[in-house]
Amino acid sequence: MNDVVHLERVGATGLIGLNNPPVNAASHALRQAILEAVEALEADPKIDVIALYGKGRSFIAGADIREFGKPPKDPWLPALCNRLEACAKPVISVLHGAALGGGLEVALATHARIAVPGVAIGLPEVTLGIIPGAGGTQRTPRLTGVAAALDLITTGRHIDAEQALALGLVDRVVTGDPRDLALQAAGDMRRGDLPTRRTGDLDTKPDDAALAKTAAELRKTRAHLFSPHRCVEAVAASTLPLPEGLARERALFQDCLDSPQRAGLIHAFFAERAVAKIPEAVTRPRDIGRIGVIGAGTMGSGIATACLLAGFPVTLVEKNADALGRGQSAIVGNLDGAVRRGKLTSEKRDTLDLIASTDMARLDGVDLVIEAAFEDMEVKKQIIEQVEKICPGAILATNTSYLDLNDIAATAASPGDVIGLHFFSPAHVMRLLEVVVGDATRPEVVATGFALAKRLRKIAVRAGVCDGFIGNRIMNHYRKAADHLMLDGASPEQIDAAIRGFGFAMGPFEMSDLAGLDIGHANRRRLDATRPEAERYVAVADRLVEAGWLGRKTGKGFYLHGADTGPNPDIAPIIEAERARHGVSPRPFTDEDIVARYMTAMISEAARVYDEGIALRPIDVDAVLLFGYGFPRHHGGPLHHADTLGAARLVERIETYATEDAHFWQVPAILRRMAAEETTFADLNREG
Ligand code: T1G
Numbered sequence: 001m002n003d004v005v006h007l008e009r010v011g012a013t014g015l016i017g018l019n020n021p022p023v024n025a026a027s028h029a030l031r032q033a034i035l036e037a038v039e040a041l042e043a044d045p046k047i048d049v050i051a052l053y054g055k056g057r058s059f060i061a062g063a064d065i066r067e068f069g070k071p072p073k074d075p076w077l078p079a080l081c082n083r084l085e086a087c088a089k090p091v092i093s094v095l096h097g098a099a100l101g102g103g104l105e106v107a108l109a110t111h112a113r114i115a116v117p118g119v120a121i122g123l124p125e126v127t128l129g130i131i132p133g134a135g136g137t138q139r140t141p142r143l144t145g146v147a148a149a150l151d152l153i154t155t156g157r158h159i160d161a162e163q164a165l166a167l168g169l170v171d172r173v174v175t176g177d178p179r180d181l182a183l184q185a186a187g188d189m190r191r192g193d194l195p196t197r198r199t200g201d202l203d204t205k206p207d208d209a210a211l212a213k214t215a216a217e218l219r220k221t222r223a224h225l226f227s228p229h230r231c232v233e234a235v236a237a238s239t240l241p242l243p244e245g246l247a248r249e250r251a252l253f254q255d256c257l258d259s260p261q262r263a264g265l266i267h268a269f270f271a272e273r274a275v276a277k278i279p280e281a282v283t284r285p286r287d288i289g290r291i292g293v294i295g296a297g298t299m300g301s302g303i304a305t306a307c308l309l310a311g312f313p314v315t316l317v318e319k320n321a322d323a324l325g326r327g328q329s330a331i332v333g334n335l336d337g338a339v340r341r342g343k344l345t346s347e348k349r350d351t352l353d354l355i356a357s358t359d360m361a362r363l364d365g366v367d368l369v370i371e372a373a374f375e376d377m378e379v380k381k382q383i384i385e386q387v388e389k390i391c392p393g394a395i396l397a398t399n400t401s402y403l404d405l406n407d408i409a410a411t412a413a414s415p416g417d418v419i420g421l422h423f424f425s426p427a428h429v430m431r432l433l434e435v436v437v438g439d440a441t442r443p444e445v446v447a448t449g450f451a452l453a454k455r456l457r458k459i460a461v462r463a464g465v466c467d468g469f470i471g472n473r474i475m476n477h478y479r480k481a482a483d484h485l486m487l488d489g490a491s492p493e494q495i496d497a498a499i500r501g502f503g504f505a506m507g508p509f510e511m512s513d514l515a516g517l518d519i520g521h522a523n524r525r526r527l528d529a530t531r532p533e534a535e536r537y538v539a540v541a542d543r544l545v546e547a548g549w550l551g552r553k554t555g556k557g558f559y560l561h562g563a564d565t566g567p568n569p570d571i572a573p574i575i576e577a578e579r580a581r582h583g584v585s586p587r588p589f590t591d592e593d594i595v596a597r598y599m600t601a602m603i604s605e606a607a608r609v610y611d612e613g614i615a616l617r618p619i620d621v622d623a624v625l626l627f628g629y630g631f632p633r634h635h636g637g638p639l640h641h642a643d644t645l646g647a648a649r650l651v652e653r654i655e656t657y658a659t660e661d662a663h664f665w666q667v668p669a670i671l672r673r674m675a676a677e678e679t680t681f682a683d684l685n686r687e688g
Contacts (some may be wrong), residue, residue: 006031006055007040014041014050014188017179023061024054026074026080026102030064034106035075035083042089049180049189050087052110053094060103061180065128065266071212076594077102077134078246081109090196095119096180100158105134105456107517108143108169111196114185114337115161115170116178124156125518127270129227129262131632133253137234138201138245143168146235147206150214153231171195204238211236224503225634226259260644264636269493271623271637274685275461278450278616282445285451290315292366294383296327296356299399300372302427304354305334307370309344309428310455313353313364330357334428335523363390368452372399377520390410391668395445397421401472402523405438405465417439419449422469424628425515432628433458434469459627462630464614467527470624473614474605474638476523480603480664482508482536485594487579488660492558493567498591499598503632508598509558511630512541514552536582543574560657599641600653604668606638610684611670617688618681639681647674 004027006017016037020030025347034052041047054060063077074085084091084106093099093107096116101124107113115121123132123140131137132153141149152159152167161173171194180330188194215232222228230252237248256262289312296318304316307329316331318324329597331354338344348439355362369391371383380403384396397417398408409418420436433456435449446462453460463469468476485495486509496507512520520541531537544550544557549568551557560568579586598673615621622637635641642650651667659666674680 001519004030005037007037009041009044009047009232012046012190013183014044014047015179016041016050016052017055018052018060018097021056022403023058023098024056024103025062025064025066026060026077027064027105028065030060031075031077031080035080038084038087038091038669040207041067042087044215047089049092049186050092051092051186052106053178053182054096055179056097058097058103059099060106060338061091061098062101062103063134065269068266068478077105078250081105081134082246085109085111085198085200087111088208090189092182092189092194094182094185096178097163101125101132101136101376102134105132105136105139108139110474111198112189113170114172114174114181114187116181117161117173119168119174120158121160121164122156122158123153124158126154126227126231127156127265129225129259129265130225130256131231131234131249131253133249135200135246135249137231137249138204138238138242140169141204141238142174142199142202142233145205145239147210150232150235152211153235154214154218154228157658162359172553193622195484200242216466224501226261227256230256241577261634264632264634264640266641267619267636268626268633269623271619271626272459274617274619274688275459275623276450276454276463278446278567280443280462281450283447285448286367286444288312288367288395288448288452288455290366292317292369292387292391292394293372294318294360294363294369294387295372295374296324296330297372297374297401298330298425298589299423299427300329301330302334302425303370303372303399303423303430305331305338305428306423306456306458308335308352309338310355310457312455315355315356315357315366317357317360317362317363321358324356324358328354334426338428344381347379353426359388360386363387363394365678366391366394368397368448369396370397370399375401375403377403377407379562380408384408384411384418388414393417395447395448399423400436401544402468402526404438404467405436409438409440412683416442417445419445420465420469421449421452421461422463422471424471430628431457431459432471432624433460434459434463434471434624434628436465436469459623461624461627462616463624464612466612466614470609470615470621471628473609473623475626475629477605478598479508479520480535480538480601481598483540484536484664485589485597486537486540486575487536487582487584488589489584490589490594491567491575492571494589494591494597494649495594496611498594501591502595502599503635505630511558513557513561515551516553516575517541517545517550517557527585532663536661536664540571540574540578543578596653597657599638600650600657601664602638602652603642603645604654604666604671607642607668607670610681611668617685619685619688643680643682647671647679651675 004020008015017022061267091110092112094114098120103606164170178346234249237245292315329641409415424430430639492509547557552561555562625631
């Protein structure tokens with residue numbers, strides 16, 4: 001046939017081996033080849049059973065997501081599924097690695113399914129802003145019932161082979177090589193030991209209660225998302241005759257394809273993967289055995305936990321014995337949580353290797369040291385100097401959130417071994433890791449940072465050196481926009497509500513209360529010496545810190561966090577006083593205007609970060625905000641979102657805002673260029 005399908009005739013069995021690496025995405029070529037193979041085998045009188053199996057690491061990982069947004073080519077996946085189901089000869093599918101989305105839909109359209117342990121099975125389309133569009137919403141409930149189908153389809157979660165068997169999605173769970181299992185199953189079917197049936201011929205047992213319950217749940221939890229609600233509407237149609245249900249599914253699928261959320265969510269899918277493509281990827285990383293962590297505070301104990309959970313032996317050093325004890329208790333608590341969440345077995349936990357000491361000399365022999373001490377340049381330089389003598393040749397990583405890595409590296413005898421590994425709190429939970437590359441950092445040290453991230457199941461993003469690297473630099477800027485909105489007339493709670501309306505889980509003032517107002521305060525003090533005269537500095541948060549109101553950790557900040565909750569009534573006079581200090585007469589802002597200013601500030605600084613080469617591609621900036629700063633996934637990230645507005649409109653908007661504050665609102669040069677050349681960040685990603 002062709003190279004994406006390996007067709008064989010073994011006795012009376014027609015074998016179709018799917019070969020479209022890396023994950024057998026159901027591209028046009030694969031769909032075409034499967035159809036031709038099935039038709040050839042159906043017409044072959046010597047063949048009585050046909051079997052589909054995946055060559056390589058998976059069965060089919062779904063439709064080819066890269067084809068979305070492009071004109072669809074025949075045969076469409078739904079048509080291929082209907083053709084498989086209608087085949088005059090029984091078709092078996094053997095599921096290994098991944099049978100997801102359109103991959104599971106192909107399997108459901110065949111007449112028997114064998115699952116191999118370790119396979120990931122599911123319908124994750126909702127995570128891409130769509131719904132299953134090749135019969136998944138119609139055939140799944142026929143096998144599992146409505147409630148179970150709704151759970152799989154509205155969550156997009158992956159289940160394993162045993163769970164799929166229990167739900168009736170597969171007929172058997174067997175260990176073995178997929179091709180061998182395909183031949184075996186054909187034999188069993190021939191002997192009548194493996195039943196064959198058309199899923200479409202089954203009826204869905206109505207379950208209005210489950211439909212209503214799920215719809216109500218989604219209205220509460222995912223009101224701002226489009227596709228989850230379409231999932232329920234599609235499954236509701238599964239009690240209709242199959243052709244009608246499929247037509248309803250197709251219409252809803254098309255609505256989702258046309259929704260801007262689809263583009264945002266698919267961009268986020270690829271952002272997670274694109275960031276791994278770095279220049280240093282060609283370099284062999286160093287082997288990492290034992291890891292040293294310096295500092296047992298919130299970050300140090302979180303980083304130590306993340307390393308332990310990934311199976312690394314860890315040496316935790318903290319000069320203060322009490323602090324070390326607190327760090328160890330925090331690690332114990334984190335591991336307890338991991339056992340409770342089923343992320344770690346208690347047996348495995350007992351094998352974890354943690355050495356905790358106040359003696360730096362215990363770092364002797366480690367391959368990598370991650371410094372997570374107090375955010376002070378001199379403290380970090382001293383540590384690097386000390387550590388380098390104790391474990392020469394080890395990689396010296398710093399968890400600094402802002403400080404100049406080149407300055408820190410200049411202290412080291414081997415600056416090529418110095419790298420920034422910027423974790424996000426809580427470090428054993430947050431998926432983002434900024435890998436900060438200094439002027440001297442060796443390629444294999446960068447490659448090792450990325451290899452470590454993969455082991456820690458983190459999403460690593462390569463960042464150059466500037467104050468705050470990618471994420472914190474951008475956050476500092478849009479945080480100022482929020483302060484200016486408060487100064488000019490909007491209340492913190494209105495600003496937070498507007499930003500939550502855009503899709504963030506929290507607004508900027510709520511986020512400050514969670515992180516602790518002292519963190520921002522320390523950072524502003526660090527910048528006092530270099531702050532431009534022209535900057536409209538808003539000192540409201542400073543007044544709260546001076547009053548001892550640090551947010552959640554003190555029960556009071558911009559909000560009350562105790563018996564009483566809600567906005568802190570005592571900050572109104574502080575805001576009034578600050579407005580008077582700036583000579584500002586407050587004016588009303590609409591939520592739309594608040595979101596526009598907040599997002600434009602974010603986009604402006606994000607564009608500069610990319611333009612200056614701190615981030616490799618615009619999509620890397622999007623990944624940082626998506627996986628480290630709670631940017632709503634359905635908007636795809638600030639620069640993906642910028643493309644929905646257009647560079648010309650953004651330039652115009654910034655020029656308007658600049659009439660109020662020319663220092664803060666400056667048009668990034670790159671936006672002017674893009675407006676003139678009518679280019680988009682998507683174009684720049686393609687060039688990336
Ligand atoms: N289409 C195109 N490319 C895909 C792909 C897909 N469905 N799945 C993976 N890739 C690429 C990925 O970008 C990466 O590329 C490489 O394969 C390895 O992936 C009608 C419409 C299968 C669990 O949502 O969840 O079917 O970066 O790094 O960690 O109803 O990939 O190397 O260039 O992720 O081992 C539904 C998506 C589609 C599953 C493997 N399917 N994939 O994880 O490898 S919509 C999905 C995954 C649909 C129908 C609808 C994971 C994986 P590159 P990877 P991994």
